[in-house]
Amino acid sequence: MYIERERDRRERDREPDRRIREREREEEAKAKEKARVEKLVEREREKELDAIKEQYLGGKKPKKRVIRPSEKFRFSFDWENTEDTSRDMNALYQNPHEAQLLFGRGFRAGMDRREQKKQAAKHERETRDEIRRKDGVVERPEEAAAQKVREEAADAYDSFDMRVDRHWSDKRLEEMSERDWRIFREDFNISYKGSRIPRPMRSWGESKLSSELLKAVERAGYKKPSPIQMAAIPLGLQQRDVIGIAETGSGKTAAFVLPMLAYISRLPPMSEENETEGPYAVVMAPTRELAQQIEEETVKFAHYLGFRVTSIVGGQSIEEQGLKITQGCEIVIATPGRLIDCLERRYAVLNQCNYVVLDEADRMIDMGFEPQVAGVLDAMPSSNLKPENEEEELDEKKIYRTTYMFSATMPPGVERLARKYLRNPVVVTIGTAGKTTDLISQHVIMMKESEKFFRLQKLLDELDDKTAIVFVNTKKNCDSIAKNLDKAGYRVTTLHGGKSQEQREISLEGFRAKRYNVLVATDVVGRGIDIPDVAHVINYDMPKHIEMYTHRIGRTGRAGKSGVATSFLTLHDTDVFYDLKQMLVQSNSAVPPELARHEASRFKPGTVPDRPPRHSDTVYIN
Numbered sequence: 178m179y180i181e182r183e184r185d186r187r188e189r190d191r192e193p194d195r196r197i198r199e200r201e202r203e204e205e206a207k208a209k210e211k212a213r214v215e216k217l218v219e220r221e222r223e224k225e226l227d228a229i230k231e232q233y234l235g236g237k238k239p240k241k242r243v244i245r246p247s248e249k250f251r252f253s254f255d256w257e258n259t260e261d262t263s264r265d266m267n268a269l270y271q272n273p274h275e276a277q278l279l280f281g282r283g284f285r286a287g288m289d290r291r292e293q294k295k296q297a298a299k300h301e302r303e304t305r306d307e308i309r310r311k312d313g314v315v316e317r318p319e320e321a322a323a324q325k326v327r328e329e330a331a332d333a334y335d336s337f338d339m340r341v342d343r344h345w346s347d348k349r350l351e352e353m354s355e356r357d358w359r360i361f362r363e364d365f366n367i368s369y370k371g372s373r374i375p376r377p378m379r380s381w382g383e384s385k386l387s388s389e390l391l392k393a394v395e396r397a398g399y400k401k402p403s404p405i406q407m408a409a410i411p412l413g414l415q416q417r418d419v420i421g422i423a424e425t426g427s428g429k430t431a432a433f434v435l436p437m438l439a440y441i442s443r444l445p446p447m448s449e450e451n452e453t454e455g456p457y458a459v460v461m462a463p464t465r466e467l468a469q470q471i472e473e474e475t476v477k478f479a480h481y482l483g484f485r486v487t488s489i490v491g492g493q494s495i496e497e498q499g500l501k502i503t504q505g506c507e508i509v510i511a512t513p514g515r516l517i518d519c520l521e522r523r524y525a526v527l528n529q530c531n532y533v534v535l536d537e538a539d540r541m542i543d544m545g546f547e548p549q550v551a552g553v554l555d556a557m558p559s560s561n562l563k564p565e566n567e568e569e570e571l572d573e574k575k576i577y578r579t580t581y582m583f584s585a586t587m588p589p590g591v592e593r594l595a596r597k598y599l600r601n602p603v604v605v606t607i608g609t610a611g612k613t614t615d616l617i618s619q620h621v622i623m624m625k626e627s628e629k630f631f632r633l634q635k636l637l638d639e640l641d642d643k644t645a646i647v648f649v650n651t652k653k654n655c656d657s658i659a660k661n662l663d664k665a666g667y668r669v670t671t672l673h674g675g676k677s678q679e680q681r682e683i684s685l686e687g688f689r690a691k692r693y694n695v696l697v698a699t700d701v702v703g704r705g706i707d708i709p710d711v712a713h714v715i716n717y718d719m720p721k722h723i724e725m726y727t728h729r730i731g732r733t734g735r736a737g738k739s740g741v742a743t744s745f746l747t748l749h750d751t752d753v754f755y756d757l758k759q760m761l762v763q764s765n766s767a768v769p770p771e772l773a774r775h776e777a778s779r780f781k782p783g784t785v786p787d788r789p790p791r792h793s794d795t796v797y798i799n
């Protein structure tokens with residue numbers, strides 16, 4: 178019984194063991210199942226991911242590469258070293274022999290000459306050494322010295338080359354070559370016509386002016402000579418006849434005044450003995466204002482030398498003027514009309530006058546002064562005229578008449594006068610004849626007559642404290658515009674031929690002193706008058722001739738300063754359309770479309786029929 182019980186008990190005791198084992202087994206199975214399911218899920222997910230990848234990124238399988246025909250023939254640059262043919266590997270060609278052009282004295286173009294020369298020298302030395310070594314001789318000292326001299330000479334040649342390239346301004350006068358002078362003339366736009374022309378002067382220091390005159394120039398503040406002065410002063414000092422053509426405001430006055438003063442200094446001083454014979458030099462100018470301005474410029478230099486200057490112009494007492502001349506005066510500045518009056522009425526004589534200047538010669542001809550100018554020239558001693566024959570030698574000791582003509586333009590009338598009174602003249606042109614200076618910017622505005630005053634006011638309002646000259650064609654217009662401007666509150670003055678001399682002087686002085694900043698004037702002011710700092714020239718009326726246009730706008734842009742010129746153009750001005758268009762084109766200024774398009778601007782007036790050509794004009798020749 179006990180045994181049974183014992184067995185049962187044991188059985189019971191074992192019972193939990195079995196259960197545990199069973200449970201364990203169950204759990205194991207469960208875990209296995211779970212892992213299997215997880216694996217499955219994992220695999221499923223991977224599959225899904227692959228599917229997504231495949232959808233978006235394309236399949237993993239590499240595609241078979243298709244080689245396009247163009248790729249088949251593409252050159253491969255992966256060269257082997259041995260494939261380099263740029264150098265010949267053959268040792269024979271390692272040290273090629275450089276060709277010795279002209280036995281080492283020649284050069285290859287486009288390569289550094291110095292380097293080539295060094296190579297040549299080295300080569301020569303090596304060759305000589307080689308020869309000596311072969312022959313077993315030692316270099317003798319004199320040979321070595323000779324070689325050294327040769328090498329130095331080669332070097333000197335090089336530096337000589339460099340010296341040629343130096344600019345003329347870095348050279349002394351003696352060093353100037355023909356080529357330098359040519360460049361110099363080009364730099365200043367100087368051209369000459371004539372024979373036996375002396376060199377221009379590069380600076381005041383190099384001119385042959387006396388030290389007194391140079392001091393006067395320095396005091397005037399002229400640091401450098403202007404191109405016309407560079408060219409014309411040496412000519413004047415040689416008593417050559419000169420026709421000078423240069424832009425307005427380029428210093429022509431000093432160009433004739435300085436040689437004139439140099440000439441007078443060589444003459445015996447004026448004394449009671451000879452003062453009744455008249456002045457030593459005469460300058461003629463077309464207008465009173467210009468004559469007075471030349472007088473000022475002359476006095477600026479002349480008073481250092483003690484020379485007296487008188488102006489003989491209309492509007493002053495002729496008796497007084499006559500008296501001044503006969504009481505000893507070296508230089509007379511005159512308008513031709515009044516001077517011939519003086520001469521004819523015997524107030525003055527020109528018995529010892531051998532230096533004549535015609536300033537603004539073309540203007541004097543234009544104004545109809547040709548007979549008066551010729552009359553004055555005929556009143557001078559003709560015995561001192563230079564020989565007609567250009568080849569004939571001049572007598573160094575004799576005094577000849579020297580005639581200077583100056584202008585900015587050169588019409589035929591002046592040439593006529595020049596042929597008669599000038600002997601073997603040198604024509605000096607600075608820039609192009611009749612050209613306006615580049616310093617002036619030119620504007621042309623097309624408008625109706627009725628718009629002019631309003632446009633003028635607009636321009637004047639922009640002036641601030643600067644000055645302007647308004648040019649009109651008639652005295653009447655001059656007065657009425659000035660009156661209207663005055664009413665509108667502008668500081669305005671006028672200048673025209675209808676005013677008394679005194680009034681004219683007051684106007685000009687007031688404008689120069691800037692008491693007035695607007696000067697309304699006719700062509701009396703158009704020529705030669707130098708008023709510094711005129712900022713704006715306005716052609717309220719367009720002049721009838723293009724030469725006058727050049728002179729008028731030349732009142733601004735003087736002595737290196739820039740200026741503006743504005744011209745009002747109407748359909749009444751067709752006579753100048755052609756020339757004006759040419760002028761604007763030449764100076765690179767804008768041509769207003771109305772002018773560019775206009776029939777009158779296409780042909781020079783008088784060169785085409787007034788009506789456009791018709792078909793019936795065609796002439797058929799059978």
Ligand code: ADP
Pocket residue numbers: 398399400401402403406423424425426427428429430431705707709735736
């Ligand atoms: P142009 O007669 O050629 O129209 P001007 O002789 O009236 O010109 O000279 C214009 C201005 O230039 C004057 O005010 C004059 O004093 C000035 N001028 C002339 N020569 C020189 C110079 N070498 N250096 C500086 N200013 C000069």
Ligand code: MG
Pocket residue numbers: 429430536705
């Ligand atoms: Mg002048």
